[in-house]
Amino acid sequence: MLNQHKILRVLQLISFLQKEPAKSIRFMSSFIESTERTVYRYLDLIKELGFELERDQNKRYLIKGGLYDGEEAFTNEEVTLLKELLLSTAKDNKLKDSLLKKIYFKSEIAVQGNHILNAHLGKIVQKISLAIQQENKVILKSYHSANSQKIDDRLVEPIAFTDNYTSICAFEVVTQENKYFNVERITDVEQLDVKQEFKDLHKVDSVDVFGFTEYNGEKFDIQLRLSLRAYVILKEEYPRIIPFIKQETNKSSYLLTCSINNPKPITRFILGLSNEVDILGSEEFLKHIEKRN
Template identity: 35%
Template structure:
């Protein structure tokens, strides 16, 4: 119950910080019936989850919003799974449990991620695949629905890792492509059957690195972007892996890291034309212009 109360307090704190009235830490502590020190710990936790916590000249804390626009925030796959497991470990009879899980689904990194974590079937598939990765054993992907052939089939598979958003599993299709890594969509897998056979090919496969935008490609580029606050907050919310690559504060942030040129990156740049400046490289500026002209 203690963990559940903590989760409920955090949700209430989010609501208070998003409200019209701003409050000082001691006022928040009184409302939540916790210590001022705990309030500061919750601030740190929320920032780690991707929230932007601001403070005005009177020492009142708040989550910045735009007029008429509700502040958008998300949990990534790992965070959603952790919170879900915490709630599920408590009494299922509590009348708030299901309500919180529904909110968690709405706040997942993407709707599809929420489905994967909260859907019992997908959760079981992810659990079995994780076990296979840990034990280095083969699995059967039963009734895998292929979009290319428009057929369902059973695949002998050696899972290696998951995509950053847990919507896909990367591994070796033993019979069809034992010498390369492929991505299989979790939603299109009927069932996963764990086998006792040790993996034969996975250890020889080099999986391409996945960048902070959840994309894998051929060439990594050193990219530097200047970001205003809105672009920064949206970037770390939708792509939490970018946060360690960002420095700055208030309204001036700089992203610097090795990433692939991808549609995810281009669409982010397109969404914030006045909030993001491409500092380097020139190749990105050129490719982005080509992308805009293709729309």
């Protein structure tokens, strides 16, 4: 857990230092809630990773420019490692440094990575991570539910984060159900010194690109051709789709190919941008859309 927190703080510090103005050591230590000595160690690590760290006449620091222009984009293997890196030490893995160097400049995965770079969301992730390690309950304060359209507190037993920390899978005590909670919709986390008591009921189901499990609706295989505008809107609203989209050769269009567990989000998207999206498959999904028209 200490290594996970260290990685999180380094990523937060990199993001913080990329924005002007330059920051003092004291200001940075306050931002990541750590000592000035720790900040100096993190700055040394950031320099070792290849970032251009500048210090002005007032001994304030700023990251200028990007990394090497020739650095290639993320490979699938590196994307997989990124998840493991944030969940474990990854201390001796040779891919670790290249991942940290590329994440901000060379891949659209950075869209999802921003979830853990935001200082407020970073603190929420840290609190929940500690509760998972200690097997304690937490209260998700003023959670904004998109389904019920309510804002209320949720007493849960946190189980695990989804990829890139966009959601937390947790067992909700009141409903006795395993649910996924969007990290951005959590106002704060109240840590409780109360042990989890329903571990036998905990279950982590894989989720699709829209955050639904196989029990949340009707499963479809889909393939869509997106215009540039549709592509940009969709990836901003649902960044988990990014690994499943490829640009067509010599064209300004994009292909989305994936399986979904609930057709509601993509159906709404298609109907709202019907002139920007072509449905290529599957036959079952085409029939589903025809029923909605």
